[in-house]
Amino acid sequence: MPGSARRALERTLDALRTDAGSALLLVAVTLVALGWANSPLSPAYERLVGLPIGLQVGAFHLDLDLHHWVNDGLMVVFFFLIGLEVRRELAVGSLRERSRAWVPLVAGVCGVVLPVLLYLAIAGGPAGDGWGVVVGTDTAFLLGALALVGPAMSSQLRVFLLTLTVVDDLIAVTVIGTVYTDAVHLVPLAVAVVALVALALLGRSRQWRSAPYVAVTVILWLATLESGVHPSLAGMLAGLLVPAAAPVRADVVRAKQLFRDYWQSPEAGVARSARAGLARSISVNERLHAELATPVALVVVPVFALVNAGVDLRGGVLADALASPVTWGVVVALVVGKAVGISGGAWLAVRLRLGRLPDGVGPGAVLGGATLSGIGFTMALLIASLALPTEQAREAVVGVLLGMALSWGLGWLVFRVARVRFGEEAADLPVRLTPDVDRERDHVRGPVDAPSTVVEYLDFECPFCARATGMWADLKAQLGDDVRYVVRHLPLTDVHPHAWDAAVAAEAAARQDAFWPMHDVLFREQHALEPEDLRRYAGELGLDLERFDADVADPALHDLVAAHAASARASGARGTPTFFLDGERHRGPHDARTLVAALRAPAR
Template sequence: MLQFLTRKGQAGTSARRTDLLGQLSAPLRHFLHTESGGAGILLAATVLALVWANSPWSAAYVGLLHTHLSVSVGGAVLAMSVQHAVNDGLMVLFFFVIGLEVRREFSVGELTDRSRAVVPMIAALGGMALPALLYLLFNPSGPQAVGWGVVIGTDTAFMLGALALVGPRFSTQLRVFLLTLTVIDDFVAVTVIGVAYSDGVALGPLLVAVAGLCVIALLSRFGAWRAAPYLLLLLGIWLATLESGLHPSIAGMAAGLLVAAREPKRSDVEGAARLVRAFRQSPMAEVGDVARRGLARAISVNERLQTSLHPWSSYLVVPVFAFANAGIDLRGGVLADALGSPLTWGVVIGLVVGKFVGIGASALVSVRLGAGSLPQGVRSGHVLGGAGLSGIGFTVSLLIAGLAFDDSAMRDQATVGVLLAAVLATLLGWAVFAIAARFGQRDADLPQHLSTDVDAARDHVHGAPDAALTLVEYVDFECPFCSRTTGVTQELCREFGDRLRYVVRHLPLPDVHPHAEQASRAAEAAARQDRFWEMHDLLFARQDELEYEDLVGYAHELDLDVEQFMRDLDNPEVARRIREDVASAEASGAKTTPTFYVNGRRHRGPHDAQSLRVALEQTADPSRSASKEFPAE
């Protein structure tokens, strides 16, 4: 029996069993789940505020928001109302998390490939400029005109929550596109808040804030891995910015942008693993503390701060903000006055029509002109539906409304406009998605089926060529998760025997694994001497040693014709074979490694032995139900 599988392990994917997010990076999956989950709490807080503000106990609601809080240290006193503390205090944490996410996306996330960012960036700018212009058409002058910033933002949490309710059943790729768009949207919106809606600036405190930001940049530059110094500096920068007259939101965003994000280094990950094994062998407090620090060092402080703070931001800060700002007393003709005000309708038209046309037209025209392309699986109807939902401004819109209008009547009119726009934008998105579905534009997801059938004469097949079950894996020989799944596939091959054929195809990811393509060539060069599986095994066993001279050494170790092997490493036919596999991966929706296909259909969720076993058994016997194996979570 071929010894192509020697290591035990489990794939590194932690997607939910019924989700379609398995092909995304773990940080992005976490971000999307947290934002979507927070939308329900945000809606509940909004409804509670409106009900309380319009109840017989509305005076208690107003009294709560105007309750004064104060903190004194020596002769220094910081005093503000509850509403002020929420808007200018707690919201700094929200904008800090946004800054962290923007930095991560540009460093290691969706915006790393600038070509993929062009269309969302153009769409975001169009979706901010047109709403502002439409608002100013309704309110060209006077005190109402300063409210143009109310219509430029999109609430990510509410939008993703609405997408889950009214969007396509499978919308992973559309969600990524919209998240990329709102990252840029948030960045511009916070800049506008800091520049256009701040009071006169005091130079002394501003210099203190700038000095604090410089210290954060230096800590990040020199790899300070503890989170506490960054948070303490954020607190100091917030106080200085508050004293300077600038809105503190810009301090939060700027601080987050300066905290670097990076992919984990293999040496750090392996070192952390050794420390954890040491703790397992000697479970003492001091050994555990060292292991904990080793694990922390392996992950960038940016991602650790996001993981820790994002749930607090989505589940607490933003709902508390909504509770403190959405409670308008609509009695006594307030609602009638708002519905008759050009300010209200400027907000509604700006958000609903402006976002829909601005984002939709900018995205589709930029694609038509060749500036970029939409994500695979996303079509024009999906873009327009997402553009409709982007009219849900809410968090940023309410914040700017509070900053733009000193007059309470104008502020109430703007708030009514924001709330009405959220309802209408959701209905617009639902209608557009329904129309798009009628024209065949249903799922906004990656392809689900293998584009090229398995060819036993071409593909690398282990098992009976005519087996009833087929498991295809796209691999990258430098990917640690691929290495861990070798034990999984070994177990499955033993269990299913002649019923299963296991197929390996190449998907090297040179952007993150610089030796992957060369390793794939080595496997194909060995295949020309009928030793593919032996080389496959060696490459995964020695992932840290994939230099050219290492590969030649492996050929010698396997008793290959080394000269022929070296010639085949540079053989154009070998390179063409790998390109064909990569092209089939792209056409099949495989974006990351490992990606599995069970009898031609992409496997969703974890790729541990149990999950793949269930998928294979369901293929063999469709009457089996996944819910029996995986109860709802």
């Protein structure tokens, strides 16, 4: 392939990997499916969807058509990915802190209950079994629509919406796997239970290789498929049992040493050890998520859309659907129920003081995100095919597609009104450094008048802050006198109990012109930051210990550290390390090469 064509293909794939790109791809595939199913070529579409595909290994055989291979097989990967995301949120994400999770959790529950009630009120009776159609929100479509019509900066709203979609994802998958299950066969179900136990034991044994988890999940899928329980539940449960954890500094250091070994001795065996060391430093959950996210977004979900969205609307089917209570029950439930349920649930949770909205997220942004949550594509189409007879399923699909279009348009309108009338330009944390660097008060390394400035909010127990990783030395080596480096304190006392005292000790050393020597010692001795250790370091640096003790007890220094933490909150820093490049918060990887490239970029 010529270089220009290859670069064009790479740019296209990069665009499709974004939230907006994947949403547009889904829209395109959906329109293709609808057009194909309603064209003279519709018999070819029906033949494709009904294409029989068999799998036989010895005495075992599995015979499904393409439609069921996609819905009962390929989509298990989608549900497995959802399970991975939920487990990660529970372990290291927004669901780890109860105070941050309650508002989106309550909003998510209300965003399930109200749509179900509205659907039953409008389309109950013979079509009552279809209530599960309105439970789930399509996460991929939701995030894509948010990227297209939401505020330009909306990462906090994105996290809020992801958290509440955890609720309806869990409920929707449970509904699929239990309510819409036919006869259950006990022997395969017992095998599935054993597979779940095996996954749990793999997690407890801290198995870091991904292959055993994948192998057991395949067995779990086959057993669940044979048991009669819908395999979507198996995918979700398997993902929930794959452990997630933040990187451990010791594992990262070990991986660094292994790569150093390979640099010195580039042989196949050493390379294999280096790859294994790198893999061990990242949780198996995160590695599997990274491997599956792009195939799911660019292959699995679009293929699902292709074989499920092709509803033949000819011969009066569309007119019948528009006159059907099933169609309008789905539309009202998704468009009105989701918007009112989610925004009302969030309001209720805040009023009950269960929590608060994320920083930077206003009520207009919540209503806009709630309105977009009426996009219920993947789960809705799957449940419609399981819960309703063919004619009503078609009517439900029409309702889902109509609700998707209305939710998208109303979401755009809500965000526009929130921006114009209420000044909600963003739904994100602040990005500007507040206050600006003051070379009389801030701690500066490098020329005070250097053209580029890197500010780091640090915690002396943070294993990945710049001094701990040597990143500042790399910045200095590449940029020389063109950069100055400033540090401010952000002690994360909930996870680092010694960080506050270490920050105060550094400021006490600063009163004797020894901030940077103490800074270096504290990072070098991160494992020992008790008060007696801090005093010993002061003595080793030749400080006046009597004065040091008095300064450590001085409320003014504690107020100074608190002011640094307040400036972090005002600037949008919530964790360490957080970097600001020339006054703007840096997002994404913070290795030295990335920061240097960002500083050298022509426009910031």
